[in-house]
Amino acid sequence: xxxxxxxxxxxxxxxxxxxxxxxxxxxxxxxxxxxxxxxxxxxxxxxxxxxxxxxxxxxxxxxxxxxxxxxxxxxxxxxxxxxxxxxxxxxxxxxxxxxxxxxxxxxxxxxxxxxxxxxxxxxxxxxxxxxxxxxxxxxxxxxxxxxxxxxxxxxxxxxxxxxxxxxxxxxxxxxxxxxxxxxxxxxxxxxxxxxxxxxxxxxxxxxxxxxxxxxxxxxxxxxxxxxxxxxxxxxxxxxxxxxxxxxxxxxxxxxxxxxxxxxxxxxxxxxxxxxxxxxxxxxxxx
Amino acid sequence: xxxxxxxxxxxxxxxxxxxxxxxxxxxxxxxxxxxxxxxxxxxxxxxxxxxxxxxxxxxxxxxxxxxxxxxxxxxxxxxxxxxxxxxxxxxxxxxxxxxxxxxxxxxxxxxxxxxxxxxxxxxxxxxxxxxxxxxxxxxxxxxxxxxxxxxxxxxxxxxxxxxxxxxxxxxxxxxxxxxxxxxxxxxxxxxxxxxxxxxxxxxxxxxxxxxxxxxxxxxxxxxxxxxxxxxxxxxxxxxxxxxxxxxxxxxxxxxxxxxxxxxxxxxxxxxxxxxxxxxxxxxxxxxxxxxx
Amino acid sequence: xxxxxxxxxxxxxxxxxxxxxxxxxxxxxxxxxxxxxxxxxxxxxxxxxxxxxxxxxxxxxxxxxxxxxxxxxxxxxxxxxxxxxxxxxxxxxxxxxxxxxxxxxxxxxxxxxxxxxxxxxxxxxxxxxxxxxxxxxxxxxxxxxxxxxxxxxxxxxxxxxxxxxxxxxxxxxxxxxxxxxxxxxxxxxxxxxxxxxxxxxxxxxxxxxxxxxxxxxxxxxxxxxxxxxxxxxxxxxxxxxxxxxxxxxxxxxxxxxxxxxxxxxxxxxxxxxxxxxxxxxxxxxxxxxxxxxxxxxxxxxxxxxxxxxxxxxxxxxxxxxxxxxxxxxxxxxxxxxxxxxxxxxxxxxxxxxxxxxxxxxxxxxxxxxxxx
Numbered sequence: 001x002x003x004x005x006x007x008x009x010x011x012x013x014x015x016x017x018x019x020x021x022x023x024x025x026x027x028x029x030x031x032x033x034x035x036x037x038x039x040x041x042x043x044x045x046x047x048x049x050x051x052x053x054x055x056x057x058x059x060x061x062x063x064x065x066x067x068x069x070x071x072x073x074x075x076x077x078x079x080x081x082x083x084x085x086x087x088x089x090x091x092x093x094x095x096x097x098x099x100x101x102x103x104x105x106x107x108x109x110x111x112x113x114x115x116x117x118x119x120x121x122x123x124x125x126x127x128x129x130x131x132x133x134x135x136x137x138x139x140x141x142x143x144x145x146x147x148x149x150x151x152x153x154x155x156x157x158x159x160x161x162x163x164x165x166x167x168x169x170x171x172x173x174x175x176x177x178x179x180x181x182x183x184x185x186x187x188x189x190x191x192x193x194x195x196x197x198x199x200x201x202x203x204x205x206x207x208x209x210x211x212x213x214x215x216x217x218x219x220x221x222x223x224x225x226x227x228x229x230x231x232x233x234x235x236x237x238x239x240x241x242x243x244x245x246x247x248x249x250x251x252x253x254x255x256x257x258x259x260x261x262x263x264x265x266x267x268x269x270x271x272x273x274x275x276x277x278x279x280x281x282x283x284x285x286x
Numbered sequence: 287x288x289x290x291x292x293x294x295x296x297x298x299x300x301x302x303x304x305x306x307x308x309x310x311x312x313x314x315x316x317x318x319x320x321x322x323x324x325x326x327x328x329x330x331x332x333x334x335x336x337x338x339x340x341x342x343x344x345x346x347x348x349x350x351x352x353x354x355x356x357x358x359x360x361x362x363x364x365x366x367x368x369x370x371x372x373x374x375x376x377x378x379x380x381x382x383x384x385x386x387x388x389x390x391x392x393x394x395x396x397x398x399x400x401x402x403x404x405x406x407x408x409x410x411x412x413x414x415x416x417x418x419x420x421x422x423x424x425x426x427x428x429x430x431x432x433x434x435x436x437x438x439x440x441x442x443x444x445x446x447x448x449x450x451x452x453x454x455x456x457x458x459x460x461x462x463x464x465x466x467x468x469x470x471x472x473x474x475x476x477x478x479x480x481x482x483x484x485x486x487x488x489x490x491x492x493x494x495x496x497x498x499x500x501x502x503x504x505x506x507x508x509x510x511x512x513x514x515x516x517x518x519x520x521x522x523x524x525x526x527x528x529x530x531x532x533x534x535x536x537x538x539x540x541x542x543x544x545x546x547x548x549x550x551x552x553x554x555x556x557x558x559x560x561x562x563x564x565x566x567x568x569x570x571x572x573x574x575x576x577x578x
Numbered sequence: 579x580x581x582x583x584x585x586x587x588x589x590x591x592x593x594x595x596x597x598x599x600x601x602x603x604x605x606x607x608x609x610x611x612x613x614x615x616x617x618x619x620x621x622x623x624x625x626x627x628x629x630x631x632x633x634x635x636x637x638x639x640x641x642x643x644x645x646x647x648x649x650x651x652x653x654x655x656x657x658x659x660x661x662x663x664x665x666x667x668x669x670x671x672x673x674x675x676x677x678x679x680x681x682x683x684x685x686x687x688x689x690x691x692x693x694x695x696x697x698x699x700x701x702x703x704x705x706x707x708x709x710x711x712x713x714x715x716x717x718x719x720x721x722x723x724x725x726x727x728x729x730x731x732x733x734x735x736x737x738x739x740x741x742x743x744x745x746x747x748x749x750x751x752x753x754x755x756x757x758x759x760x761x762x763x764x765x766x767x768x769x770x771x772x773x774x775x776x777x778x779x780x781x782x783x784x785x786x787x788x789x790x791x792x793x794x795x796x797x798x799x800x801x802x803x804x805x806x807x808x809x810x811x812x813x814x815x816x817x818x819x820x821x822x823x824x825x826x827x828x829x830x831x832x833x834x835x836x837x838x839x840x841x842x843x844x845x846x847x848x849x850x851x852x853x854x855x856x857x858x859x860x861x862x863x864x865x866x867x868x869x870x871x872x873x874x875x876x877x878x879x880x881x882x883x884x885x886x887x888x889x890x891x892x893x894x895x896x897x898x899x900x901x902x903x904x905x906x907x908x909x910x911x912x913x914x915x916x917x918x919x920x921x922x923x924x925x926x927x928x929x930x931x932x933x934x935x936x937x938x939x940x941x942x943x944x945x946x947x948x949x950x
Contacts, residue, residue: 001668001669002668003664003668003669004664004665004668004669007660007661007664008661011657011661032375032378079563079564082564083563083564085375086315086317086374086375087511087563088563089317089375089378090317090507090511090559090563091559091560091563093504093507094504094508094556094557094559094560095556095560097504097552097553097556098553098556098557098560101552101553101556104747105747105772107752112747112752112772113747113748113749113751113752114681114705114707114749114752114753115656115682115685115749117685117707118707197657201656201657201660201686202685202686202688202689203656203682203685203686205655205656205682205749207654207655207656207682208655208656208657210655211500215382215386218379218382222379244661244665247650247651247661247662247665248665248669255394256612256613256651257390257393257612257613257614257617257651258389258390258391258393258394258613259390260390260613261386261387261389261390261393261613262386262387262390262391264386265383265384265385265386265387265389265390266383266387268379268380268382268383268386269365269380269383269384269387272369272376272379272380272383273368273380276368276369276372276373276376277372279373279375279376279379280372280373280375280376289782289785292781292782292785295781296779393617419814492778492779492807493778493803493807495776497615497776498776532782533782533785552774
């Protein structure tokens, strides 16, 4: 049982790194987008394809991954400025699906649906216990970093922009810069996840990046309280444990799927209902 | 030439769904990401009535669409109404939750097995280098009839005029005594009926599986983004255009070197979304409301 | 049906509890896609597992010990399969594992299963990566390399020099496509397209095929329904070339859906699997038509029975483990053929036959030998 709990702990820590980053963009900045998994996919494939398929050392893979990630991040933040929020949301979904299509079809590089097996752990521990410790430590460091950022001027700028763009800009807040930094933070979360998660599973396949996973991130941020660091951390942990914990409830196998969908759909709906005033805030009139 | 026919077949389907969606999006500014599921519900209901209970096909189809209307109305009351006045985006998230719940219900009731309303191969007519079945011809014609009916409704009835008034300016319309809340509901229900018709179409042409919903929704969104916010005819036209593009762009050796493989067929719709959003964020056919 | 089964389980449990030699039940873990896009595969394999366990329990279980199933949902992806494996290996502590089904599930669950030192036997994972997945990972689904050798040989013998391949982009389809392309000479494959999983509308592809000069088409798709749809659309457009597929096509369901459009279609499959077998009739009676086709049911049937045989032997002999039993297995006479395992846990010994749809039925017309 301990093993199982440690395993879930690994998953929840890694997922939290991503959702906390996403929280900055979506929760605090109120920039609605579904491109978080795009960042994670680019980071993961950018990191591991050079290492496993082309025999490059870790450092080279890391550089390639970071460069690709930067391009995607800048692209996303540029687009967030150019488009209306409606269009941006739809565009990010489109981007996500396109990247998956590329990964699936570009067999010579990504091995398509088969995925890349035997991702090496390198210096990372080979036991679940050791791995869990590493993940929790990394999460703690990431939380600390984000907490410091949260207290800083950047975070205030981000909130100001989200409440009223024009007023904030007239006060000297540069929208381009703030968006770029926000998306970079989110990409940091993606990078951590790609470094930690793929070796843990030992396998990198496109099936880990399907759209429902993105919805899960949205759920974590909405349920935890958009913009609230500790809230989102708690919500992510709770939801991951819930998702894995459902395995212990004995429902007839033909109903497990629908029940899970129903449960999580209901959770999302209720979270939005409760938080309907904070997810997308109304402008303060006075 | 066959490709054009293929495009017409696929495009009619997309046009049905996109048309209703454009309506909703244009007026309410609301995203309904559960639209694919509504389409499936319409299709499955018709299947259930026709195949399981042997209700005559035309009656099944009408009931399927009626049920789609009912479900849309319920969706509006629960998932849209309490939210869209606060902020336009909330329904985006709530309809995602809705789509999960509807997926669950569809799975529980109808299981993963593909269901076809008219199974078996359809006889084909050939000529002029194309082959098509009578059923498909009927479907394309029905779609066009539907769309024309919609046009008539909007432009030539007083009810339609009220809806158009609400489209152009919600508040001004209310001040003239038009009940915009009711109009919103009607608009939403119409989009549901059209979606259900789309689902029935799929059930007749191929078969229904629970996993189809999402790609239907995405295709419809590609069409309305390209067609321009709120412009129904733009959306419908773009639906056909996108289908055409999908058929022709694949497998061709562009510039002699660049080959788009079939796996990217769905991607075409997505690329359309992206290109339009960047190049013409307001769509191909922008209809501005009269300011004075 | 499931209600009867659970009542049966309860009665058996009560009886076991009352009997003087009551012992712990034997647990067979299951990892497969119970939910998600491939849930049809999950339901077929789990149903087969239940069917066999019920039969064997009625015949005495494992030396009087009752067999219990512990299902876990792998959702056909790595992270869920890993969690599933963690649960059934470390929490439920099953004795053997039947699964994973999708290759991704097997590969992700493998490290956890290796550490737990429990045998896992997969009836379906076909990816070449499963060969080195681990010492405890076995599969009784032939490595695609074998089947594709058979198919390539058949094409050569029929003097087909232009082959068109349509593949559904799943790990099952991709693996097979890679294997067959490796076997066929370079310029033989004139059309090689990959479609999204679940595609039912092949009209664009068929339109392109119309303008192409080819001898035979190979629909490398995931379900009989998709193959039937493809054949319908192919014939609708007037294309008469022969079609050859693999085991997914060799089902009664293909003929039910495809009707006369699939007449004359051929498939290469293991000989005794397919239409008209007693197993198929039994399955259909209990659960209805299998969603993904009878071949997977047949491989599952053999896999579960073999696992239970191994459990019985290991239970009687202190020194013998399930893994040793499988490794030392000389031959197992199963529904799919007589087979055993090589040192990597891959199955060997399954031969192939060429079948054709004649008068609304699958008929074996020839045996295909391959050098191994």
